Structures are given as C-alpha cells and as structure tokens.
Amino acid sequence: MSVWVDLQGQDSVVAQLRRAAQSTSPTHAWLLTGPPGSGRSNAALAFAAALVCERPELAARGCGVCKACHTTLAGTNADVTYIATEKTTITIDESRALVRKAHDSPSSSRWRVMIVGDADRMAERTTNVLLKAIEEPPPRTIWILCAPSPADVLVTIRSRCRTLTLRLPPVADVAALLVRRDGIEPELALTAARAAQSHIGIARRLATDPGARERRDATVNLPLKLRDISTAVQSAASLLELAQAEASSSNEERDAVEKVSLLRSLGAPETGTLPPPMRAQVRALEEDQKRRAKRSVTDQLDRALTDLLSFYRDVLVLQLDARGGNSAQHAALELVNDPLRAQLQDFAARSRPETTLIRMDAINSVRRRLTTTNVAPLLALEAMAVSLL
Amino acid sequence: MTPAARTAPRGPGGADWRDVPLAPVVLLFGPEDFIASRATDDVRRKLRAHNPELETTSLDAAHYTAGRLGMVASPSLFSEPKLIEVSALASMSDDFLQDALAYIKDPAPDVTLLLVHAGGTRGKKLLDALKALGAPRIECLPFKKDNEKMQFVSTEFSLARRRIDAEAVRALVAAVGASLSELAAACSQLIADTSGMVSTDMVDKYYGGRVEATAFRVADAALAGNAPVALSTLRHALATGVDPVPLVGALAMKVRQVAKVHGVRGSSAQLARDLGMSPWQVDSARRDAAHWSPPGLATAIKVLAEADAQVKGEAKDPVYAVEHAVMVIATEARR
Numbered sequence: 001m002s003v004w005v006d007l008q009g010q011d012s013v014v015a016q017l018r019r020a021a022q023s024t025s026p027t028h029a030w031l032l033t034g035p036p037g038s039g040r041s042n043a044a045l046a047f048a049a050a051l052v053c054e055r056p057e058l059a060a061r062g063c064g065v066c067k068a069c070h071t072t073l074a075g076t077n078a079d080v081t082y083i084a085t086e087k088t089t090i091t092i093d094e095s096r097a098l099v100r101k102a103h104d105s106p107s108s109s110r111w112r113v114m115i116v117g118d119a120d121r122m123a124e125r126t127t128n129v130l131l132k133a134i135e136e137p138p139p140r141t142i143w144i145l146c147a148p149s150p151a152d153v154l155v156t157i158r159s160r161c162r163t164l165t166l167r168l169p170p171v172a173d174v175a176a177l178l179v180r181r182d183g184i185e186p187e188l189a190l191t192a193a194r195a196a197q198s199h200i201g202i203a204r205r206l207a208t209d210p211g212a213r214e215r216r217d218a219t220v221n222l223p224l225k226l227r228d229i230s231t232a233v234q235s236a237a238s239l240l241e242l243a244q245a246e247a248s249s250s251n252e253e254r255d256a257v258e259k260v261s262l263l264r265s266l267g268a269p270e271t272g273t274l275p276p277p278m279r280a281q282v283r284a285l286e287e288d289q290k291r292r293a294k295r296s297v298t299d300q301l302d303r304a305l306t307d308l309l310s311f312y313r314d315v316l317v318l319q320l321d322a323r324g325g326n327s328a329q330h331a332a333l334e335l336v337n338d339p340l341r342a343q344l345q346d347f348a349a350r351s352r353p354e355t356t357l358i359r360m361d362a363i364n365s366v367r368r369r370l371t372t373t374n375v376a377p378l379l380a381l382e383a384m385a386v387s388l389l
Numbered sequence: 390m391t392p393a394a395r396t397a398p399r400g401p402g403g404a405d406w407r408d409v410p411l412a413p414v415v416l417l418f419g420p421e422d423f424i425a426s427r428a429t430d431d432v433r434r435k436l437r438a439h440n441p442e443l444e445t446t447s448l449d450a451a452h453y454t455a456g457r458l459g460m461v462a463s464p465s466l467f468s469e470p471k472l473i474e475v476s477a478l479a480s481m482s483d484d485f486l487q488d489a490l491a492y493i494k495d496p497a498p499d500v501t502l503l504l505v506h507a508g509g510t511r512g513k514k515l516l517d518a519l520k521a522l523g524a525p526r527i528e529c530l531p532f533k534k535d536n537e538k539m540q541f542v543s544t545e546f547s548l549a550r551r552r553i554d555a556e557a558v559r560a561l562v563a564a565v566g567a568s569l570s571e572l573a574a575a576c577s578q579l580i581a582d583t584s585g586m587v588s589t590d591m592v593d594k595y596y597g598g599r600v601e602a603t604a605f606r607v608a609d610a611a612l613a614g615n616a617p618v619a620l621s622t623l624r625h626a627l628a629t630g631v632d633p634v635p636l637v638g639a640l641a642m643k644v645r646q647v648a649k650v651h652g653v654r655g656s657s658a659q660l661a662r663d664l665g666m667s668p669w670q671v672d673s674a675r676r677d678a679a680h681w682s683p684p685g686l687a688t689a690i691k692v693l694a695e696a697d698a699q700v701k702g703e704a705k706d707p708v709y710a711v712e713h714a715v716m717v718i719a720t721e722a723r724r
Contacts, residue, residue, distance in 0.1 A: 229683045233648040233690075234664070366694075375698050379641045382648075383694030386687040 003046040003053075003062045003069055007039060008177040009169035016164060017043065021050035022058045027162045029134050029143040031119070033150050034166025037199025040146040041084065041117045043166060048072050048080045051142060052109035068109055079106040084117030087291040088298075092126045099133045102141050112141045119145035120152035127154050135160050168198050178207055197310060197336055202303065211249065215242050219304045220311050220337055223388060224347065232389055236381035243300035251296055255289045298370060301377060305367045305384075309360060310336040311344070316356045318348035362387035407548075410525045411435055413496035416516070419529030420508045423570040428527050429474060432503055442469040450481035458488040462497040470499045478506035478515075486512050493518060532569060538562045541569070545576040546587065553579075553587040560589050564596040567629070602626035604639035611715050612643050612677045614722030619715050633700040633707040640714065641693050646674040648686045677722075685721040692717045 020026040049072035050062030071077040106112040174193035196203035366384040546553045602625035610619035657671040699710035
C-alpha cells in the first residue's frame with residue numbers, strides 16, 4: 001500500500017516525484033499544475049508523505065503504512081503545512097505566517113514541507129512575500145505550490161520552481177478510482193466520471209449524491225428548453241437558483257456544525273441571549289461563512305457553465321462528424337452527455353457548427369466574468385441565455 | 390407615548406414636532422435627522438423663553454461613561470434650569486442604559502432630558518419604560534410621499550406668514566424634494582429673498598433646471614424609447630450623486646421584467662404568481678413590452694451585462710458605459 005496508489009492515470013508525474021522523494025537531496029521548490037480535478041493537492045500530499053516517510057532505506061520511502069505517511073495524508077503531520085483557502089483569496093497575513101513557519105526546523109522528520117494548495121488564489125503582493133523564502137529556503141524546507149496552470153502564478157515564482165504537469169486523467173481511470181476507493185457501482189462510476197469530464201472530486205459527488213445528479217441534468221437540459229426571450233430569462237434565473245441550492249446544500253450543515261462547536265468552546269449559555277463578547281465571535285464566524293458561501297456560489301456557477309459547455313461540446317462533435325460524412329463512426333463517438341444522445345443529434349441537425357461555436361464563446365465569456373469580476377450573476381446569466389437563443 | 394401624541398397628525402402639517410410639549414424627559418424617535426434637529430431647536434427655544442440662563446449639556450450615548458448623567462443633572466449652586474441633550478441612543482452603551490433607567494424613575498427638578506434615538510430596538514427596556522411613564526415621544530419619520538412634502542412646504546410658508554402658489558409648491562418639491570433638509574433650506578431661502586406671493590417663476594429662477602432623477606426614472610424613460618428624456622434624466626441622476634452601479638441594476642430589473650412578460654399570454658394575476666412579480670409590475674411591464682421585439686430585448690440584455698462588467702472595473706469610464714447602454718436601449722425600444 002504505497003502513498004501513490006490513488007494517483008490514478010498520472011504515471012509519468014508519479015515516477016518523477018517518486019525519484020525525487022527517494023533521492024537524498026530533492027529539489028527545494030515544486031510547482032504542480034494540472035486542470036481542476038486532476039488531483040494536484042492529492043499529488044502534493046502524497047509527495048510530502050514520501051518525503052517525510054519514516055522508512056530508513058531510500059527505495060522504500062512512501063510506504064503508506066508508517067506513522068508519518070498516515071499523519072501526512074490525514075493532514076495532521078506537524079512537519080507538513082498545507083494551506084488552501086475556502087474564500088476567494090489567500091491573504092497577505094496568511095502568507096507571511098507561512099514564511100515564518102518555513103524557517104522552523106522539522107521536529108521529527110527529515111524535511112519540513114510547505115504546501116500551498118491554491119497558489120493561483122494569491123494577489124501579486126501576496127506572492128511577492130514568498131519570493132525570497134522560495135528561492136533560498138532553509139536547508140531542510142521544501143515548498144510545493146499547486147495551481148491550474150503555470151501561467152496562474154507570477155513568472156518570478158515560476159522560475160524558482162521545478163514544474164510538473166498533471167494530465168487530465170482518462171475517464172476509465174477516474175471510474176476505476178471511484179470503484180476502488182469509494183466502492184461505487186462500476187456503471188454509475190463510469191457515467192459520473194464521464195459527466196464530470198474526469199474531474200475526480202465532481203465525479204465522486206455526482207456518484208454519491210443523487211441530488212447533485214438531478215441538478216446537473218437540469219443544467220444540461222437547459223438548451224433544449226430555450227424557446228423565446230421569456231423562457232431564456234426564466235431559465236437564467238433557475239440556473240442561478242440551482243447553483244445557490246447546490247452551494248447551500250454543501251454548506252448549510254457545515255455552517256450549523258461549526259456554530260454549535262464554537263458556542264460549545266466559548267461555553268455559551270444554553271438558553272437566553274448571548275453575552276456581547278460571544279456575539280462578536282459568532283458574528284465573525286458568520287462573516288467568514290458568508291465569504292465562503294460567495295465563493296462556493298461562484299464555483300457552482302462555474303461548474304454549471306462547464307456542464308452547459310459540455311452540451312454544446314457534444315453538439316459540435318456531432319456536427320463536425322456529420323460533415324466528415326462518416327456515419328459508421330457516428331454511433332461510436334464518445335459523448336459527455338451520453339444519455340441525451342438522441343436529443344443531441346436532433347439539436348445538432350437543427351443548427352450549424354459556426355453557431356455552436358458562437359454560443360460556446362458566449363458561455364465562456366460569462367464564465368470568465370463571473371470568476372474574475374464582481375458582476376451581478378443574474379444579469380450575466382441572462383445575457384448568456386439570450387445569446388443561446 | 391401619550392394618547393395625545395398618538396392621535397396627533399404626524400404628517401408635515403402635524404403640529405407635534407413643530408410644537409414639542411415640555412416634560413422632564415422627551416424622546417425624539419426616528420431616522421429623519423432634520424425633524425429631530427427642528428424639534429430640538431423648538432425645545433431649546435421654549436426653555437430659553439422660560440429662563441434665558443438655561444445651561445445646555447450634550448452627551449453621546451454611544452461613548453458614555455458611567456455616572457456622567459447623574460453628574461450633569463445634579464443641581465448647581467444657583468439652580469438654573471438645565472437641558473441635557475443625549476444623542477446616538479440607537480447605539481447606546483450599557484452604562485447609559487443603566488443610568489438612564491435609574492434617572493427617569495426619579496428625574497431631577499428643573500432638568501429637561503432630551504433623548505434622540507434614530508430608530509431600531511437598541512435600549513428597548515428604556516423605550517418601554519418611557520412609554521410606561523407617559524413621556525412625550527416625537528416621531529421623526531422621513532416624508533415618503535410627494536403630498537406630504539408639499540404639505541410641509543405649505544406649512545413652512547404659512548408659518549412665515551407668506552403665500553405660495555400651489556404650482557410653485559409642486560415645482561419646488563420636484564426640484565429639491567429628495568432631502569428634507571434641502572427642501573427646508575430652499576423654503577427659508579425663498580422666504581428670505583423674495584417678497585409677496587411666491588410663484589412658479591420665482592421657484593424656477595432659484596431652482597429651475599434641477600430635476601430629482603432616480604435610477605428608476607431613467608429606466609422608465611429608456612424602456613419607453615424616449616432617448617432625449619432618458620439621457621437628460623441620466624445626466625441629472627449622475628450629477629445629483631446616483632452611482633452608475635445601481636443605475637445599471639435598475640435598468641436590468643426593468644428590462645428583466647419586460648423580457649419575462651414578453652409574448653406570454655394570461656391574466657396578470659396568474660402571471661404575477663408564475664413569474665414571482667407583483668400584479669402592478671406585470672401590468673407596467675406589459676405596457677412597456679408593446680415597444681419591444683425579442684431581438685431588441687436580447688440586445689438590451691446583452692448591452693446591460695456588458696455595462697455591468699464595465700462599471701465594475703472592466704472599462705475606465707463607468708459613466709460612458711451607462712450612457713451607452715441607455716442610448717442603445719432607448720433606440721432599440723422604438724423599433
């Protein structure tokens with residue numbers, strides 16, 4: 001049982017990381033990139049576990065059974081720091097604390113490992129704080145940064161790191177992982193992996209949560225329901241509602257649990273009103289939760305628009321294939337939304353590839369706006385919906 | 390609140406804030422600063438008329454230190470009357486609440502305590518105690534309706550023993566009615582600078598060309614396809630401090646409503662239920678929808694989304710972004 005076992009379909013990256021972990025002097029800074037859902041942070045944790053593994057012989061590092069491996073993968077190893085954010089950005093104070101921490105000697109392991117899970121979620125100013133620490137870390141500190149693509153971090157950071165790129169794992173590999181790790185039915189795992197377009201986390205959620213599957217189906221069916229301007233505006237509203245429902249279904253329970261545990265640790269009275277100092281603490285927690293909720297609505301919208309794009313992607317594939325005129329292959333084409341094949345073919349026959357491309361472009365520009373600027377989501381979605389008419 | 394205060398008309402002509410009854414404790418309650426300050430002036434004037442030696446002290450209930458109220462209320466050597474004005478009761482400290490509760494049970498002689506509370510439930514115990522004591526409570530509510538404002542203007546003029554034309558009242562309210570203190574300042578300027586009957590011409594001379602423009606007026610004109618009015622209202626709105634962001638929001642809301650009802654048949658009550666709008670919104674959106682074609686609406690929504698991104702940092706000139714959107718919408722509507 002090695003630490004690398006869950007990194008399905010990333011053999012070349014695993015080979016490089018394994019070689020580094022088994023050497024006496026690994027590179028001091030790494031940049032792991034790869035599309036969302038390819039398992040960047042899992043790869044970073046596995047690498048960290050292999051680095052701090054307690055086995056004395058080099059070749060056996062990353063055993064996955066010793067205490068250091070276990071605690072690292074569980075996120076409780078004192079020598080492995082993992083920082084990621086659930087809000088929109090990592091703050092400058094958080095990254096300053098990270099630099100201070102990087103200068104501590106490891107307490108029990110060979111290395112101190114600093115992992116930044118969202119290196120793309122740092123403002124330029126925040127990243128600059130890390131420059132010196134990454135360029136010349138103390139002799140026993142190793143940095144691992146994760147980002148979707150090398151272009152997401154500053155060029156000055158990029159040039160100080162060794163870059164490794166994870167690929168989007170093939171659908172079959174993702175399905176196999178779901179079957180093995182989460183014990184999901186092979187057929188359901190395959191559909192979920194295909195619908196999630198190989199995003200491991202999303203595939204798992206789709207496979208385990210029937211509500212998430214329903215919401216995804218509603219999103220993907222949206223283009224079939226667009227008839228006139230009135231339905232377009234209404235479906236934009238329902239798209240936003242779906243995203244908010246999805247975001248709150250994953251947050252609500254957690255918010256409540258966090259509040260209960262905060263109240264318990266404050267020793268709050270069980271009935272009656274809270275004393276003012278405790279109220280301030282509860283308010284601070286609620287504000288943090290609100291920021292988290294905003295981020296998760298944006299993430300959900302981004303996901304929903306990706307699902308919507310997959311519909312037009314399938315349409316485009318079918319249209320281009322029909323132009324090629326090879327009808328024998330037609331049935332064998334791999335579609336993301338396989339259950340909708342009949343409707344997709346019908347839809348593809350009614351429009352032209354050029355129109356499909358323009359529509360995909362409209363969806364993409366809304367995605368960009370929603371994630372990078374503070375636009376009103378409803379209006380942006382409405383503009384997209386009327387462009388799809 | 391005394392029964393008399395409850396039945397007294399609180400509108401602009403109502404005498405209650407213009408004529409504050411004197412009592413050991415008086416409460417001014419409500420968000421409209423102007424009325425509160427007028428009522429405070431009234432109390433000061435009445436007390437000074439009684440005894441010009443009046444000693445006035447101001448306290449801030451938000452940054453109050455315990456014991457201060459008892460200290461300033463304690464009688465002095467010559468026992469001259471005192472007025473203690475306490476502001477910011479809406480964010481009063483707990484110390485103040487305790488001291489005030491103790492004080493109102495046994496108010497000092499010759500002291501008037503004037504409490505100014507901007508509304509809300511902070512210090513509910515104190516508010517309830519004042520109510521139980523029957524202390525006068527003056528409601529300081531903002532004027533929302535135009536005829537309340539017009540009545541206010543008429544009363545201002547009649548109190549100054551001046552006459553004003555009904556049309557002139559309307560013009561004055563249309564020009565500076567957004568803020569009550571501005572309206573009052575305009576009244577006192579006209580009273581001081583002119584003589585005889587105040588007419589529309591005089592109002593025009595002083596306040597002509599000023600129009601109170603809200604985001605929704607801009608949206609109404611643009612959706613009706615009236616480009617000149619839409620643009621000039623937009624300019625007025627921007628010049629009187631309306632931000633481009635809510636302007637785009639208001640336009641988007643109107644266009645959204647029109648788009649929702651466009652081409653949909655059914656009774657307005659039914660539609661209102663289905664679309665989550667109120668019946669009057671459905672009716673007015675339907676009237677606007679007559680000017681619109683589906684491609685026109687699509688263009689309008691797209692240009693608004695563009696403008697929304699631009700006013701939030703995608704472009705350098707937010708004003709141009711809104712103006713462009715208003716132009717496009719107003720010209721699309723006419724087709």
